[in-house]
Amino acid sequence: MHRYRFVLFRPLQFLPVLFGISVITFVLVRLIPGDPARILLGTRATPAAIANIRAQYGLDDPIWVQYLYFIKNLLAGEMGRSTLYKIDVLRLIGTRIEPTLALVGMGVLLALIIALPCAALSARRQGRIADHAVRLASTAGIGFPSFWLGAMLILLFSVRLGWLPVSGYGQGFADKLVHLVLPGLTIALSLSAVLTRSLRAGMIAGLQSDIATAARARGLPESAVFWHHVVPNALLPTVNLLAVNIGWLIGGTVVVESVFALPGLGQLMVRGIFTRDYMVVQGVALTFACATVLINFLADIVTVALDPRVEL
Amino acid sequence: MTPLLSITELSVAFRQNGIERLLLDRISLQLGKGEILGLVGESGSGKSLLCRTVIGLLPSRNLQVCGGSVRLEGSEILRDAAIDKIRGRRIGMIFQNPSSHLDPVMRIGRQICEGLALHRGLRGRAARCEAITLLDQVGFPDPAAAFASYAHEFSGGMRQRAMIAIALACDPEILIADEPTTALDVTIQAQILRLLMDLRAARGLSIILITHDLGVVAQTCDRIAVMRHGRLVEQGEKRALLAAPGHPYTRELIASHPALTSGDVPPLPSHGHARPIFEVNDLEVAYPGGGFLRRGTGFRALRGVSLQIWPGETVGIVGESGSGKSTLARTLMGLIPASAGSVAHDGEVLTLRHMAALRRLRAEVAMVFQDPFNSLNPRKTIGETLAEVLRSRGLTEPKRVSARIDELLDMVGLERSFASRRPRSLSGGQCQRAGIARALAVEPRVIIADECVAALDVTIQSQIVALFRKLAAQHGLTLIFIAHDLAIVRNLCARTVVMHRGEIVEDGPSAAVFDHPARDYTAALIAAIPDIDPDRPMNGGLSPTSQRELTT
Numbered sequence: 001m002h003r004y005r006f007v008l009f010r011p012l013q014f015l016p017v018l019f020g021i022s023v024i025t026f027v028l029v030r031l032i033p034g035d036p037a038r039i040l041l042g043t044r045a046t047p048a049a050i051a052n053i054r055a056q057y058g059l060d061d062p063i064w065v066q067y068l069y070f071i072k073n074l075l076a077g078e079m080g081r082s083t084l085y086k087i088d089v090l091r092l093i094g095t096r097i098e099p100t101l102a103l104v105g106m107g108v109l110l111a112l113i114i115a116l117p118c119a120a121l122s123a124r125r126q127g128r129i130a131d132h133a134v135r136l137a138s139t140a141g142i143g144f145p146s147f148w149l150g151a152m153l154i155l156l157f158s159v160r161l162g163w164l165p166v167s168g169y170g171q172g173f174a175d176k177l178v179h180l181v182l183p184g185l186t187i188a189l190s191l192s193a194v195l196t197r198s199l200r201a202g203m204i205a206g207l208q209s210d211i212a213t214a215a216r217a218r219g220l221p222e223s224a225v226f227w228h229h230v231v232p233n234a235l236l237p238t239v240n241l242l243a244v245n246i247g248w249l250i251g252g253t254v255v256v257e258s259v260f261a262l263p264g265l266g267q268l269m270v271r272g273i274f275t276r277d278y279m280v281v282q283g284v285a286l287t288f289a290c291a292t293v294l295i296n297f298l299a300d301i302v303t304v305a306l307d308p309r310v311e312l
Numbered sequence: 313m314t315p316l317l318s319i320t321e322l323s324v325a326f327r328q329n330g331i332e333r334l335l336l337d338r339i340s341l342q343l344g345k346g347e348i349l350g351l352v353g354e355s356g357s358g359k360s361l362l363c364r365t366v367i368g369l370l371p372s373r374n375l376q377v378c379g380g381s382v383r384l385e386g387s388e389i390l391r392d393a394a395i396d397k398i399r400g401r402r403i404g405m406i407f408q409n410p411s412s413h414l415d416p417v418m419r420i421g422r423q424i425c426e427g428l429a430l431h432r433g434l435r436g437r438a439a440r441c442e443a444i445t446l447l448d449q450v451g452f453p454d455p456a457a458a459f460a461s462y463a464h465e466f467s468g469g470m471r472q473r474a475m476i477a478i479a480l481a482c483d484p485e486i487l488i489a490d491e492p493t494t495a496l497d498v499t500i501q502a503q504i505l506r507l508l509m510d511l512r513a514a515r516g517l518s519i520i521l522i523t524h525d526l527g528v529v530a531q532t533c534d535r536i537a538v539m540r541h542g543r544l545v546e547q548g549e550k551r552a553l554l555a556a557p558g559h560p561y562t563r564e565l566i567a568s569h570p571a572l573t574s575g576d577v578p579p580l581p582s583h584g585h586a587r588p589i590f591e592v593n594d595l596e597v598a599y600p601g602g603g604f605l606r607r608g609t610g611f612r613a614l615r616g617v618s619l620q621i622w623p624g625e626t627v628g629i630v631g632e633s634g635s636g637k638s639t640l641a642r643t644l645m646g647l648i649p650a651s652a653g654s655v656a657h658d659g660e661v662l663t664l665r666h667m668a669a670l671r672r673l674r675a676e677v678a679m680v681f682q683d684p685f686n687s688l689n690p691r692k693t694i695g696e697t698l699a700e701v702l703r704s705r706g707l708t709e710p711k712r713v714s715a716r717i718d719e720l721l722d723m724v725g726l727e728r729s730f731a732s733r734r735p736r737s738l739s740g741g742q743c744q745r746a747g748i749a750r751a752l753a754v755e756p757r758v759i760i761a762d763e764c765v766a767a768l769d770v771t772i773q774s775q776i777v778a779l780f781r782k783l784a785a786q787h788g789l790t791l792i793f794i795a796h797d798l799a800i801v802r803n804l805c806a807r808t809v810v811m812h813r814g815e816i817v818e819d820g821p822s823a824a825v826f827d828h829p830a831r832d833y834t835a836a837l838i839a840a841i842p843d844i845d846p847d848r849p850m851n852g853g854l855s856p857t858s859q860r861e862l863t864t
Contacts, residue, residue: 214413214475216369218427218482219400228426232417307417308462 003304006312010300014293021289026070029282030063039276040083079286080279084271089283093265097287099169099176100253100264106180107187107249108242114192119199119234124226126204134196141193146252150186150259157182167261183260187252191245198241202234209233236307243299247292314386315342316518317366317403317486322380322390324358324365326372335361337542338380343486348512348519350529350550352565353539354769355740359522362539363488367403368395384486401431404484408491410471414463420447420474421459427481443481449514450477451507468633469500476507480515487511490522497632497796502840505532524769526569527842530554538562550846568774569844570799587659589758589790590621590644594653597639613639615814617653623757626784626791628801628822630837631811637794640811641762644792645679646670675705678751682763684743688735694721694746695731701753720749725779741772748779758790759783765800777804798841802826810834 037053038045054060058069073079079089122134158166170179206212207230215225254266261267265284272280304310324336336358343349351359364370366382368389382390389398407413415423424443428434434442440459447455450473463471472492479487489508493501509532511517523529529536530550537547538561546559557563597614614636621627631637642648643655646662646669655662657677660669681687689697698717702708708716718728724745735743744764751759761780765773777800784791795801801808801822808825810818810833818825818834829835 210407210409210412211415213369213371214405214407214478215415215426217367217399217405217407218430218478219396219398220426220430221396224426224430229415229418233415236417309416309464 003308003311004301006304007301010297010312014297017293018290021286021293022071022074023067025282025285025289026067028285029278030066032276032278034276035059036278039278074286079283082272082277082280084275084277084280089279092268092280093283093287096263096265096268098264099262100250100257100266102176102180103183103187103253103256103262103264104246104249106177106184107191108246110184110188111191111195114188115195115199118192119196119203120226120231122196122200123203123207123230134200138193138196141189141196144190146186146190147255147259149189150183150256153182153186154260167259169262179260179262183256183262186256186259187249191249194245195238195242198238199234202237203230206230206234232306236303239299239302239306243296246295250288250291316345316347316385317343318383319362319366320381320383322362322365322382323378324361324370325376325378326374327376328374334378335375335542336365339539339544341537341544341547343518343520345485345518346512346516347535348509348521348533350533350536351520351522351539352524352526352529352536354524354771356541357539358542359539360490363405363490363520363522365390367399367405367488368392369399400427400479400482400484402484403486403488404479404482405488405490406472406475406479406492408494410468410475410495411463414471414475414478416463418462419459420461420463420478423474423478424459424481427478431482443477446477446480447474449511450474450480451503452477467500468496469504472496472500472504473507476504476511480511484517486518486520488520488522491524492521493528494523494525498798498837498840499632501528502842505842508532525842526554526565526770527844530844530846531842538565554844554846564771566844568771570770570774570777570797570803586623588620588622589658590619591656591659592617592619592640592644592653593656594618595640595643595650595655596652597636597643597648598651612651613814614643617814617816619809619816619819621758621790621792623790624788625807626793626805627807627809628805629792629794629809629811630796630798630801632796632837634813635811636814637811638762639814641679641760641792641794644760645677646673675754676756677758677760678754678756680744680747680751680759680761680764682766684740684747684764684767685735687747688743688750690735693732693734694726694738694749697746697750698731698753701750705754707755716753720752723752723783724749725775739772740768741775744768744772744776745779748776748783752783756789758792760792760794762794763796764793766796773800780804798826798838810837 035050035054037050037057037059040053041049058066061069077090079093081087082089082092085092118134118138122131125131154166157164164182165179168179170176203226207226209230211229211233212225215229216222220228253264254269256262257264257266258270265287268280269284271277272284300312304312319339319341322336322339323334326333326335339358339362341349341362351362353359361371361375365377366389370377377390380390381388384398384402389395392398414420421440421443424446425434425439428439428442432442444455444459447458452458452470452473458466458470458474463474466474476487476492487508492508493504496504505528508519508521512519521529521533533550535547536550536553538545538553538559540561546553546557546562548558553562554566557566595614595617596612598612617636617640619640629637629640639648643650644657646655646657650663657669657673660672662669662673688694692700695714695717698720699713702713702716703710714731717731721728721730726742726745726749730738730742730746735746738746747764748759765776768776780791780793781804783789791805793801793805805822807820808818808822809816810825810831812833817831818829820830825834826838829838
């Protein structure tokens with residue numbers, strides 16, 4: 001079990017990373033031109049009222065004091081109030097995080113369901129028609145932007161065929177799932193393209209490896225050689241690729257949620273930027289950054305579980 | 313009596329773009345029940361390909377069987393669609409490099425159970441019991457623990473045992489062993505060969521043993537078949553063939569075998585009052601271990617090593633893998649810093665006035681590496697590589713560079729036209745000669761050769777050793793020759809240093825070290841070398857490393 005000891009120690013390494021994240025989000029929001037007090041009170045506020053607000057929110061303090069307040073509030077679970085929704089940012093994020101998580105989960109799941117068979121088909125029939133088709137599709141998948149892909153999927157499955165809802169999130173588990181299919185597919189099509197390429201390369205190398213030769217020499221049928229020996233070894237490098245891509249995806253949900261009108265964090269972020277709701281922007285950015293750190297941590301755990309040689 | 317396996321007139325060709333090249337040319341060979349057949353030849357002679365063809369695993373689609381037959385107990389298996397019922401089940405195979413042939417992410421036990429389930433229908437507890445019995449048979453001290461372990465948790469020798477257990481799980485009648493001991497230390501090699509012979513005795517297993525080492529064949533096999541350029545040049549009973557080889561190539565192979573008793577070893581030069589070229593005092597080298605928040609104690613590769621090397625000496629440093637011999641060489645070159653103690657080159661301690669001392673060291677000491685291909689820049693011709701050294705060294709006038717390149721090529725026995733060729737178009741032996749030429753271009757006083765013949769065929773090995781001997785004699789070079797092959801050191805070096813677990817265990821004139829080893833460890837190392845004379849059995853029982861085997 002000592003190989004899993006890093007699960008205890010690794011979070012200590014997060015401290016400097018989290019410190020960096022907090023500094024950057026804090027500074028970025030303060031760099032936005034304009035006086036927050038004036039934004040809060042509107043253009044017709046009296047100078048006295050503005051001064052009052054500035055004192056009340058500590059805006060007259062030096063920036064490092066403000067940062068310390070920021071950290072102190074963060075630790076207490078305070079991320080400030082949204083000026084648009086008039087509620088606490090943390091609670092706001094809490095209500096919006098579920099669609100985003102569900103979307104990313106659905107996207108990754110569909111991507112794996114698409115990528116694994118495609119890569120297997122492609123690798124086992126290398127150089128044949130199926131292989132060329134998969135490679136063409138995966139190149140196309142990387143090439144198409146998700147806003148266009150999403151719109152096309154809506155056009156086909158919702159407008160033309162009427163199988164799936166056009167947009168929105170729905171009520172109840174089954175309804176939500178149905179609403180997530182198209183946005184999930186939009187993410188999955190581009191993600192699976194990346195995964196397929198990596199898996200295919202790993203599988204082709206695996207089929208020619210000494211491990212496969214030794215397995216064949218034992219008389220194992222080709223399918224057992226492939227699924228028992230080639231696939232587990234080809235999965236290893238793909239895990240880290242997937243983790244990096246999920247990090248990307250979280251940013252990518254901003255686009256997909258807008259296209260499908262999903263009430264998630266991405267949409268909240270976009271609305272926050274347009275309405276200068278800085279506390280919301282800051283809170284969502286922090287959440288995204290922490291999520292990325294967490295996903296990489298999970299990827300490390302999965303890597304250790306899959307590969308007995310790895311020690312972290 | 314019909315032989316168990318009989319190969320007749322087997323030919324395999326490589327076809328690409330309409331060009332056809334015959335890689336196996338009408339091979340005829342027979343293997344009797346319970347027999348061990350040694351298949352000998354240099355790399356590229358087709359011995360591995362022959363065995364791959366027998367079990368229907370041709371390594372490339374461009375290879376095709378173009379004639380002949382392979383019969384197993386009288387029935388043809390060559391174009392049999394049911395070859396996968398024979399592969400593994402009746403003919404098993406083990407390979408040279410167990411590290412790359414074992415699945416790193418599957419437990420050893422599961423890899424054994426795969427074969428048990430497939431070929432013998434054993435599952436669950438029955439399979440587990442049988443697997444543990446097998447692991448016990450091939451010599452795992454704790455078979456139940458080995459069952460649940462992964463390949464990387466074992467040393468090279470134990471991995472080879474695991475691979476044998478996996479092959480035996482299918483209960484084959486024939487085992488093809490493709491260079492099973494080439495990557496192993498001599499003492500471990502002796503244990504694995506002993507295991508194969510025991511298995512033959514216990515199970516009536518027939519074995520085809522592919523090797524380039526005639527000593528291995530002489531010690532283990534009943535019959536020998538010699539291959540060259542895809543042809544079977546000679547085969548026969550072991551003793552008869554070794555005593556009276558019929559084919560000139562067989563004679564050359566036997567002559568190139570580095571025997572332990574050879575007379576013309578240069579005498580130890582007397583060093584009088586000269587200053588030693590290298591003086592090593594109580595040297596310790598440690599590699600740091602652990603990582604963030606987990607400071608390990610590190611691994612001490614060298615412990616308390618003291619050594620003096622005098623001008624004109626030829627010193628062989630021998631030891632098993634992990635004994636620290638390469639670390640010592642690298643520390644002498646100033647490539648690895650000493651953790652404690654000191655290394656002085658020609659009176660200058662390397663750590664003091666570091667840059668100046670290193671500059672002098674690199675001007676006077678040159679290194680030849682183990683892998684001749686990867687230590688030469690593939691994008692440069694041999695001439696460019698040499699010219700680069702000559703220019704940076706600055707001793708040769710720019711006008712004379714090409715003339716000097718010709719001289720260097722002459723010295724190492726390469727034709728002058730090689731200056732315009734790239735490493736890719738050279739054979740291993742030619743590459744190593746180029747590597748030596750590069751070392752000589754420095755005009756060094758000392759050459760450090762790190763396992764520089766280990767990757768070469770025996771015939772090429774003996775040529776390179778002869779070249780070193782000539783260079784040392786003609787140019788008064790000091791030679792530090794690192795090898796795990798004791799016989800080569802015995803032939804080449806006047807002095808032998810034996811290393812074990814980072815310490816020097818014996819140091820003295822080669823004749824004394826080899827004929828009257830003072831330490832048990834040295835004696836065991838020497839005893840484990842397979843002699844080409846079948847009547848002088850190797851001694852695999854005395855293993856100084858059996859303990860280490862279990863712990864690494």
